[in-house]
Amino acid sequence: MEITRTTLGIAVGLAGTLFLGYCVYFDQQRRKDPLFKKKLRERRQKAQQKSTRSRIIDGSLPDMSDHQAMQSFFVKQIQLGEELVRTGDTEAGVEHLGQAIAVCGQAEYLLSVFQQTIPAPIFHLLLKKLPEVSERLRLAMKAKSKLQEEDVE
Template sequence: MRRSVIIGSLLATAAVGYAIYFDYKRRNDPHFRKTLKRRYKKVHEAKKQEEKLATKKFDITVEEALQVVASTPVPSSAEEKELFFMQQVARGEQLFQQQPDNIKESAACFYSALKVYPQPVELFAIYERTVPEPIMNLLRAMQAKESIPSVE
């Protein structure tokens, strides 16, 4: 019992001593402060790069999903549209349940169904309540991307 108290006290003293030493170095050593600032900047820049990369990757995913939707033939008659809608929604749900990581194809199916639905605003509201968040984010981005006219 006494030995563990002594060892614990020594470890606590060492930790406090290191904290005091680190604080002293941080306050008084200009080279150490510069090193800390460089590390902070490096971490901050790496974080920004990761965010840019994630945004770029998401934009590419949106473009690819829109290309899949554009390549999907849209039926013309009302009965065919209804059947197409049901198939696309079922396929989108099935794809997400089988492969949760593959949200692009699932979102493309849901978006194809949205395009043939007679009241897309109501369907989008239903999607917001029922569709998983990653797919919903992709659907929102697809809708925003498609509704903005491109300048060519």
């Protein structure tokens, strides 16, 4: 039996129609679910909270020349990071712990402490994200210093 172009075209068209019908049917089933909108809202709220918490919370970057301000920033980032990791928001927690490491004078020692105190998957995520977080913090500090220089002029 030889398959002609017409037969092949009809088979492909029929398969496409069946697939489209399958998609429409399950989309309607999903939308009929009474908890769908509630779940969708919760998912969007969680995503929004993660994105706002994953940056420097209040936008207050420390003055690099002020040792007290740097120390305060360091402690605040450690506390925020630990709290977020404890509550299950590991991405934002790792972000804050990375910021603390970026401003720490003894980063190697702090990393060895973290290696012993936090779970291995979170520590590996921290190591993976550390260059990105450090670079972002460095750029933010650089932008802040430029703004301060412009204010002086």
